[in-house]
Amino acid sequence: MSNKTVVMYGATWCSYCRALKKKLDSIGISYQYKDVDDPGIRAEMNAKTENNQTIPVLFVGTDYWINPGQEILDAQFSNNYTDEDEQKGEKTLHDVIMIGAGPTSLAAAVYTSREDIETLIFEKGVIGGLAAITDKIDNYPGFEEGIEGLQLAEKLQKQAERFGAKIELGEVQSLKKEGDYINLQTTSGEMTAKSILIGTGSEWKKINIPGEKEFYGRGVHNCATCDGPFYRDKKLVVVGGGNSSAQEALFLTKFAKHIDILIRKDKWRASDVLIREIKDNDKITVHFNTTADEIIGGEVDGMTKVTKVIGTKNDKKIDFITDGIFVFIGLRPVTEYLKGSGVKVDDKGFVITDKKLKTNIEGIFCAGDVRSGATMQIASAVGEGASAALSIREYLGALK
């Protein structure tokens, strides 16, 4: 940036203005702040911006932007960013660190960052969590035609970032409360926070049968949206009788020519809508009272591949000739990094909270799929995220 004067027009009640002000402060440039609640200043802004009625407005010399995004700030002020700033940034005490950028934390971050609570989210996998790797979401309110998981994830991310939340690609490895604050070990170094939101959701359970490890990623899979396209016009086995299994099997029929679904129990644990769709799909055969016991493979066309799944149906051995197996037998909460933190979990490993989504440790909150009692839906995950954010605000207010 040259020596152009920087002026920002805003108001105290405007959250975008607070977010922009915070960004300008963190860049460390000098600028003049003008409050449009003063009628004279409002008239001045209107005159300089062709009667624009929206704030914030940022002037750099005679150029101006209405509610400028990060790209504009980067383009205007990147010379002002120094390594020292970045290092200083890393060492600062964070208001809240959220672990996992699934729907839970992204929703919570909309609330916290919009309230000027400085928010950092850690994500070790996909921003958007399990929702991002789901093909289509039909029951999230507000999208009457349904929405692709990846698209919803992008919207949630943009909304959180719009108010200033930051997402760090990395993993939280452990955490411990010391004094008033919580220290975290992460792949991006040591961090300290006044409060924590645990939003690490869940991941697929392994089936633990012979062949699973050997053929993992070469015929044994957990992610239909990732690996489904490898099975165009092929045969597949899907294991599991819940909603996720039903939904993923339906998605896989876009590629596979036939799918055998193996369900251990004598009925589905899925919603009627999905069961009906499966019944109507002539590419799918459902096998109840059936387990997958062993995965067999070998060399096919110069590649190591799965060739069959040996199962048991109604107590009799049965072979399923197949090109691959997708396993969706249920999810388990992700809490390994909480070992040594003292945060209490229930007998299945889900984090225990009270009604305000507080864990047993002051300053550590939990919401979404990883929480004991959660309903495992995106709508409830974002709802819990919002509630947790309000509890966090209350906690931070009392801490000051």
Place this chain on the structure above:
Amino acid sequence: MKKITVYTTNTCGYCKMVKKWLDSKGVKYNVINLDDHPEKQKEIYEKSGALTVPVTLIEKEDKTEEVVIGFNLSRLASVV
């Protein structure tokens, strides 16, 4: 110059993360989308020994190759 190729599919979230990460590092790369080029499946298998995406192939100046399977941040950071 290293030559980087990312194998993806249309619907894969982890593929998007690999591309996002490479973008954030200002690294240029080619994308091979298996939904558009199903014939490239064999190539992925030959390079990675797996039938999964994302797979990132890094061809170095000395013609040696590194392969990263999945969105594996620490592996990507060490080889890119």
